[in-house]
Amino acid sequence: MATFFGEVVVAPSRAGLDEEEEAREETPEDQEIRREIEKKRYRRRGRVRLEIRAREIDVLWTWQAGGCAEEPLVCSRFIVAIGRNAAAFLSSFILDSVCWEVVGVVKLWNEWCRTSSTTNVLPTDSFCLFYRLISDPTVLLCQCSCYVAEDQQFQWLEKVFGSMQKKGLQVTILSTCPVADYKTQESTLTLVSPFLKALKTKEFQEEVCCPLLEQPNIVRDLPAA
Amino acid sequence: MFIPCDRGGDSAAPDFKGFTLLMPAVSVGNVGQLAIDLVISTLDMTKVGYFYTDCLVPMVGNNPYATAEENSTELSINAEVYSLPSKKLVVLQIRSPFIKNKYRPFCETLLSWVKSSKCARVVLLSSSHAYQRDDEQLLGTPLRYLLTPDLEKAVGGRMKELNWKEMEKVAAYPGISDTDKVLHIPGGGITKLLFTESCSEGIQMAVLLKFCSEGDNIPDAFVLVNYLNEWLQLIKNEVSTVQSKWKIPSSWRLLFGNGLPPALF
Numbered sequence: 001m002a003t004f005f006g007e008v009v010v011a012p013s014r015a016g017l018d019e020e021e022e023a024r025e026e027t028p029e030d031q032e033i034r035r036e037i038e039k040k041r042y043r044r045r046g047r048v049r050l051e052i053r054a055r056e057i058d059v060l061w062t063w064q065a066g067g068c069a070e071e072p073l074v075c076s077r078f079i080v081a082i083g084r085n086a087a088a089f090l091s092s093f094i095l096d097s098v099c100w101e102v103v104g105v106v107k108l109w110n111e112w113c114r115t116s117s118t119t120n121v122l123p124t125d126s127f128c129l130f131y132r133l134i135s136d137p138t139v140l141l142c143q144c145s146c147y148v149a150e151d152q153q154f155q156w157l158e159k160v161f162g163s164m165q166k167k168g169l170q171v172t173i174l175s176t177c178p179v180a181d182y183k184t185q186e187s188t189l190t191l192v193s194p195f196l197k198a199l200k201t202k203e204f205q206e207e208v209c210c211p212l213l214e215q216p217n218i219v220r221d222l223p224a225a
Numbered sequence: 226m227f228i229p230c231d232r233g234g235d236s237a238a239p240d241f242k243g244f245t246l247l248m249p250a251v252s253v254g255n256v257g258q259l260a261i262d263l264v265i266s267t268l269d270m271t272k273v274g275y276f277y278t279d280c281l282v283p284m285v286g287n288n289p290y291a292t293a294e295e296n297s298t299e300l301s302i303n304a305e306v307y308s309l310p311s312k313k314l315v316v317l318q319i320r321s322p323f324i325k326n327k328y329r330p331f332c333e334t335l336l337s338w339v340k341s342s343k344c345a346r347v348v349l350l351s352s353s354h355a356y357q358r359d360d361e362q363l364l365g366t367p368l369r370y371l372l373t374p375d376l377e378k379a380v381g382g383r384m385k386e387l388n389w390k391e392m393e394k395v396a397a398y399p400g401i402s403d404t405d406k407v408l409h410i411p412g413g414g415i416t417k418l419l420f421t422e423s424c425s426e427g428i429q430m431a432v433l434l435k436f437c438s439e440g441d442n443i444p445d446a447f448v449l450v451n452y453l454n455e456w457l458q459l460i461k462n463e464v465s466t467v468q469s470k471w472k473i474p475s476s477w478r479l480l481f482g483n484g485l486p487p488a489l490f
Contacts, residue, residue: 184479199285199300216478219284
């Protein structure tokens with residue numbers, strides 16, 4: 001604990017959030033405050049969108065708009081690009097309007113960003129779009145440049161993969177991390193960057209194009225999920 | 226919640242009936258988690274499954290207990306279960322923080338799994354903020370224990386033999402006399418919630434905790450795991466150096482950052 005000019009400052013703990021707050025039951029006053037905050041969120045959008053509760057995410061597929069029955073999507077390969085760099089990589093080298101068509105979008109809101117249901121996006125927007133290869137509709141691609149908050153990651157996972165038939169599915173996840181976060185014996189100053197590292201499940205039998213991520217490095221958030 | 230590992234032909238779920246479940250609380254200094262790492266690494270425990278849960282921040286990496294090239298590429302995630310049938314021990318390791326508002330759902334699901342898998346008892350390793358100790362707690366041992374009433378009957382006597390100190394209750398409103406005494410474990414994460422739920426559900430649970438602060442918590446982990454060993458005798462007690470008998474896992478490398486750039490000097 002540091003003290004500045006006589007005041008006591010509680011240092012944050014690696015253990016995470018203050019559990020005393022967590023353990024305390026919500027009082028009627030807390031509930032009222034929470035309801036008011038949620039009301040304000042709706043009003044800020046200009047129109048009341050009751051179908052989107054604050055932390056819920058919605059996955060909208062193009063075939064749903066046509067009123068088709070919800071059949072699981074048959075998918076053999078699913079490539080997911082998470083973060084602006086990975087999304088930009090796909091835009092620059094893979095995606096084009098001739099070979100790929102948009103088939104889905106994720107609508108979400110959190111304190112860092114909001115995505116909409118529009119598929120006409122600028123590279124600087126926050127978005128999460130799904131594309132399908134026209135010549136082989138079982139190949140799916142996802143560009144997720146928005147930040148998916150901790151409490152939304154599991155939901156994203158369940159709702160996206162819940163729409164897919166997972167037998168024989170191969171998933172490739174592309175993402176980036178700052179070099180400063182990379183743990184190595186040498187200093188990261190002398191490392192030649194950017195560089196690739198991979199993690200793979202034991203079911204993945206193909207050749208990996210780069211070295212595997214060494215201990216004690218880890219991946220977190222949506223790519224980990 | 227519990228997903229067993231696919232171990233080839235034998236796809237039956239492992240049997241934990243009568244086992245002791247050892248687990249950490251995500252608490253100050255991550256001492257419980259570090260201590261669990263020492264147990265898993267030293268006893269060379271086998272991974273038998275994981276928890277599929279939305280209560281913890283997702284993370285993934287390669288095997289944190291790797292000893293050679295061959296065993297270094299198995300993926301490892303945020304909540305995994307290891308087992309050592311010869312000691313009737315099952316260990317849960319938690320590797321990431323809890324997501325907000327998910328303490329209670331996790332505790333409920335965990336205790337429900339403890340009951341359904343018929344574990345005999347649960348031992349929770351935890352820690353609490355050292356700076357919140359009162360004057361009496363500042364003196365003497367920084368280690369404490371707690372037992373649920375059901376376990377008190379079974380092992381309360383052993384704790385007395387070991388001369389262990391029970392965690393004190395504190396006044397609900399400090400400074401005001403004649404108030405109720407309550408259990409207060411600041412910095413203990415889910416410790417208090419899990420303990421109170423276990424008391425009301427009739428689960429045999431012991432909490433072993435150490436008062437500490439954030440910093441280099443490796444020595445705290447050693448102290449806590451030796452405290453555990455006094456009771457459970459997981460490894461032999463040797464008179465020689467205290468630290469050497471526990472095996473530090475390879476993932477503890479570089480805990481305090483990378484090497485320095487040569488250009489600095």
